[in-house]
Amino acid sequence: MQKTEKSHWEPRYASREKRMQASEIRDLLKLLDKPGVVSFAGGIPDPELFPRDAIETYYQRILSDPANAKRALQYSVSEGDSNLRQWIVSHMATKGVISDADNILITSGSQQALEFIGRLFISPNDTALVTAPTYLGALQAFSANKPVYDELKVENTNRTAAFYQQAAQDADGDLKLAYVVPNFANPSGETLSREGRVNLLGLAQDLDIPVIEDSPYAALPYDGQDVITLQALNIESCGSIDASRVIHCGSFSKVFTPGLRIGWVCASHEIISRITIIKQGSDLNSPAINQAVMHLLASELFDTQVAKAIASYRIKRDVMLAALAEHMPEGVTWSRPDGGLFIWATLPESINAQALLPKAVEQAGIAYVPGHAFHADGSGKNTMRLSFSLPRVEDITSGIEQLAHLVKGEIKDKS
Amino acid sequence: MQKTEKSHWEPRYASREKRMQASEIRDLLKLLDKPGVVSFAGGIPDPELFPRDAIETYYQRILSDPANAKRALQYSVSEGDSNLRQWIVSHMATKGVISDADNILITSGSQQALEFIGRLFISPNDTALVTAPTYLGALQAFSANKPVYDELKVENTNRTAAFYQQAAQDADGDLKLAYVVPNFANPSGETLSREGRVNLLGLAQDLDIPVIEDSPYAALPYDGQDVITLQALNIESCGSIDASRVIHCGSFSKVFTPGLRIGWVCASHEIISRITIIKQGSDLNSPAINQAVMHLLASELFDTQVAKAIASYRIKRDVMLAALAEHMPEGVTWSRPDGGLFIWATLPESINAQALLPKAVEQAGIAYVPGHAFHADGSGKNTMRLSFSLPRVEDITSGIEQLAHLVKGEIKDKS
Numbered sequence: 001m002q003k004t005e006k007s008h009w010e011p012r013y014a015s016r017e018k019r020m021q022a023s024e025i026r027d028l029l030k031l032l033d034k035p036g037v038v039s040f041a042g043g044i045p046d047p048e049l050f051p052r053d054a055i056e057t058y059y060q061r062i063l064s065d066p067a068n069a070k071r072a073l074q075y076s077v078s079e080g081d082s083n084l085r086q087w088i089v090s091h092m093a094t095k096g097v098i099s100d101a102d103n104i105l106i107t108s109g110s111q112q113a114l115e116f117i118g119r120l121f122i123s124p125n126d127t128a129l130v131t132a133p134t135y136l137g138a139l140q141a142f143s144a145n146k147p148v149y150d151e152l153k154v155e156n157t158n159r160t161a162a163f164y165q166q167a168a169q170d171a172d173g174d175l176k177l178a179y180v181v182p183n184f185a186n187p188s189g190e191t192l193s194r195e196g197r198v199n200l201l202g203l204a205q206d207l208d209i210p211v212i213e214d215s216p217y218a219a220l221p222y223d224g225q226d227v228i229t230l231q232a233l234n235i236e237s238c239g240s241i242d243a244s245r246v247i248h249c250g251s252f253s254k255v256f257t258p259g260l261r262i263g264w265v266c267a268s269h270e271i272i273s274r275i276t277i278i279k280q281g282s283d284l285n286s287p288a289i290n291q292a293v294m295h296l297l298a299s300e301l302f303d304t305q306v307a308k309a310i311a312s313y314r315i316k317r318d319v320m321l322a323a324l325a326e327h328m329p330e331g332v333t334w335s336r337p338d339g340g341l342f343i344w345a346t347l348p349e350s351i352n353a354q355a356l357l358p359k360a361v362e363q364a365g366i367a368y369v370p371g372h373a374f375h376a377d378g379s380g381k382n383t384m385r386l387s388f389s390l391p392r393v394e395d396i397t398s399g400i401e402q403l404a405h406l407v408k409g410e411i412k413d414k415s
Numbered sequence: 416m417q418k419t420e421k422s423h424w425e426p427r428y429a430s431r432e433k434r435m436q437a438s439e440i441r442d443l444l445k446l447l448d449k450p451g452v453v454s455f456a457g458g459i460p461d462p463e464l465f466p467r468d469a470i471e472t473y474y475q476r477i478l479s480d481p482a483n484a485k486r487a488l489q490y491s492v493s494e495g496d497s498n499l500r501q502w503i504v505s506h507m508a509t510k511g512v513i514s515d516a517d518n519i520l521i522t523s524g525s526q527q528a529l530e531f532i533g534r535l536f537i538s539p540n541d542t543a544l545v546t547a548p549t550y551l552g553a554l555q556a557f558s559a560n561k562p563v564y565d566e567l568k569v570e571n572t573n574r575t576a577a578f579y580q581q582a583a584q585d586a587d588g589d590l591k592l593a594y595v596v597p598n599f600a601n602p603s604g605e606t607l608s609r610e611g612r613v614n615l616l617g618l619a620q621d622l623d624i625p626v627i628e629d630s631p632y633a634a635l636p637y638d639g640q641d642v643i644t645l646q647a648l649n650i651e652s653c654g655s656i657d658a659s660r661v662i663h664c665g666s667f668s669k670v671f672t673p674g675l676r677i678g679w680v681c682a683s684h685e686i687i688s689r690i691t692i693i694k695q696g697s698d699l700n701s702p703a704i705n706q707a708v709m710h711l712l713a714s715e716l717f718d719t720q721v722a723k724a725i726a727s728y729r730i731k732r733d734v735m736l737a738a739l740a741e742h743m744p745e746g747v748t749w750s751r752p753d754g755g756l757f758i759w760a761t762l763p764e765s766i767n768a769q770a771l772l773p774k775a776v777e778q779a780g781i782a783y784v785p786g787h788a789f790h791a792d793g794s795g796k797n798t799m800r801l802s803f804s805l806p807r808v809e810d811i812t813s814g815i816e817q818l819a820h821l822v823k824g825e826i827k828d829k830s
Contacts, residue, residue: 007685008683008685009625009685009686009689012536012589012591012592012623012624012625013535013536013689014534014535014536014537014538014541014560014591015538016538017534017535017536017689017693042490044489044490045489047485047488047489048485050484050485050488050489052478052481052484052485052488055478055484055488056474056475056478056479056484059471059474059475059478060471060474060475063467063470063471063474064471066467069465069467069470069471070462070463070465070467072674073462073465073467073470073672073673073674073675074459074460074462074465074672074673074674075457075459075668075673075674076674107698108523108698108701108702109698109699111696111697111698111699112697112698115696115697115698119429119432119559120428120429120432121427121428121429121432122429123429123430123431126429137696137699140695140696141696141697143696144534144693144696145429174427176427176429177427208427209427210424210427253490257488257489258488258489258490259487259488259489259490259491259702259703259704260488260702260704261698261699261700261701261702268423270422270423270424271424274424274428274432278432278559280555281526281530281552281555281556281558281559282526282527282530282556282697283522283523283524283526283527283530283676283698284524284526284552284676285676286523286676287523287674287675287676287702287705288674289674289675289705290702290704290705
């Protein structure tokens with residue numbers, strides 16, 4: 001989608017920046033923003049759920065008080081608002097993670113956390129272990145540092161630490177990190193079992209690498225049992241957050257609003273000190289006023305807002321699952337997420353989900369993200385991510401029916 | 416100031432991240448935030464000037480309208496708010512730069528712009544040309560990419576392109592960029608003459624490198640003639656922004672408030688496309704709500720606010736210059752800035768401004784930034800940056816008197 005232009009500056013770019021391309025997916029998503037198209041594409045929270053009145057009240061509360069306003073409109077420390085960090089300390093404690101404010105850094109969404117972590121650990125040719133599929137924004141954040149990706153498998157696998165070490169050696173770099181979205185994953189919707197978590201931590205210990213626990217959806221479970229966070233599980237054996245190898249990334253985007261751009265990292269003091277230095281050089285600090293508003297939202301409304309979001313998204317998930325069951329032809333399978341925003345569908349091998357997308361938009365009036373974008377190796381061409389968070393309930397039903405109709409036609413054409 | 420801890424992760428860090436240290440200056444500044452200390456240290460705008468009522472009104476205006484609120488609280492495009500970009504297009508036109516919205520990227524303060532630009536151009540051992548002294552935040556942003564710095568001189572110099580090329584070759588890398596703060600520079604307070612600008616652009620053309628024009632203070636001239644922006648001057652000869660080698664970084668932080676974290680880059684479409692990709696992977700987008708508020712501030716209040724800031728800061732500058740003239744002993748010299756926030760003072764060679772700082776804080780009750788922090792090579796030990804923007808007028812007079820008293824004592828001790 002990016003216009004190809006003659007580049008004057010190519011010889012001057014940093015070597016790692018050469019051949020960087022815009023995410024074709026993000027560019028694609030721009031085109032999907034058409035009136036009349038039902039979008040299952042972006043992992044976009046439902047704006048009807050944004051606590052607009054509360055946000056308005058809190059901005060006003062802060063700005064109408066001269067002393068608070070001056071602080072909220074001034075430069076502030078790179079680590080982030082101390083009240084908000086303290087709230088996150090309490091929140092992490094409910095997940096079994098005992099930390100203090102020095103273990104928390106506020107970031108501009110968890111995307112920024114991933115970018116900082118990638119920069120801290122990855123040199124060109126180093127190996128990052130990621131699941132297949134995995135979050136495309138993580139691939140984008142890490143890829144700036146030119147890693148090699150190896151597929152992380154921790155359930156039903158006989159891959160050993162030696163296997164991964166050999167692969168990293170063959171790639172002429174070091175093994176640097178493992179990255180997972182353990183709860184209601186983007187894009188698969190799947191949750192890593194307790195056993196898988198134990199395996200992952202064992203593997204990480206054998207390899208002596210950090211584990212990035214990206215957990216923006218953890219507050220949105222719709223049913224099933226809560227599985228312990230990787231960070232809490234790791235602390236059970238290593239004894240303390242400062243000894244832990246897990247770097248936990250959280251976000252307020254999916255619960256409250258992505259518009260304030262506030263996420264956090266909870267990790268050992270060593271790691272937090274290092275990424276705080278990166279934050280200083282990158283943008284000094286996240287907007288103090290937004291952090292102050294988020295502190296009020298979190299401390300006054302977190303449970304209420306979570307309950308509201310869960311009630312609404314659970315219905316949408318159920319409606320999408322029912323529509324898939326009712327309309328999809330044989331040969332199509334999909335995940336059944338216990339939470340989060342995504343269902344992952346697999347079409348018959350013969351169907352290329354990316355090639356199908358223009359037809360989906362133009363003929364069926366629906367959009368999704370083709371699954372290959374979530375694969376470091378570009379595989380998964382017959383897969384797609386369907387997000388149920390944004391469309392209205394009635395549009396989910398009709399949209400899936402349209403998609404199923406299109407898929408049936410494709411199957412017929414190919415047979 | 417950073418605690419030295421045993422690092423578990425040192426072997427896992429990316430090679431370019433090893434030995435990165437927190438800015439000792441930023442850590443120092445934290446300590447200076449003591450009650451009773453008159454701070455000439457940070458380049459911090461006066462919070463009394465923040466248009467608090469207008470900001471409150473605009474947040475409310477946006478959030479009380481359901482459609483606007485939903486947009487402002489949602490994910491948005493990496494390029495930035497289109498209304499705000501359009502306003503910046505008009506603003507750049509008043510500086511002689513004809514652009515369109517595709518030439519503008521919104522960043523989280525101009526610090527983020529510098530970080531992106533450093534990442535785009537600099538590989539380890541490449542040379543960046545910077546003045547001595549230069550903005551320490553630029554050094555921090557660029558240094559993450561491990562450049563070599565060479566001193567940029569364009570006034571009263573016989574340094575040729577060949578001189579710089581040889582130096583870069585000796586450093587085993589390529590010449591990648593020249594960075595300047597041409598108006599009321601941080602930290603020197605000086606403004607690059609038109610002749611110096613012509614020389615700089617000629618040099619950059621000979622070297623075929625981009626010129627980073629960092630211009631956060633341009634809206635704050637207190638007297639003297641306006642000098643044409645480097646970007647406009649370059650366009651006069653190259654014909655268009657898309658052919659220009661100047662990357663102009665602007666900011667709303669010094670005029671309105673740094674708390675919303677909004678700056679911009681104006682450059683050729685090629686450069687903007689590239690740094691937009693970096694922005695996508697770094698934090699997706701700057702907060703949409705803050706951009707919407709800044710658009711209202713800029714379009715409704717820019718001239719009024721600029722006039723208010725100029726009137727206030729001009730008085731403070733004059734008071735500081737008068738106090739320096741009245742109290743400083745022979746052997747101390749200082750710049751006379753035509754705008755901006757800073758005066759640059761040079762003490763006798765024998766006095767180390769960093770070593771003097773603890774005494775300044777504890778005995779004189781004043782703070783400043785030691786000048787060596789603004790030198791890529793750590794020189795300038797007898798210099799200091801004095802910012803007049805934050806303290807009250809009466810504290811500027813008494814603070815400079817105290818500082819002068821301290822300096823006189825030091826001169827006496829050393830003689």
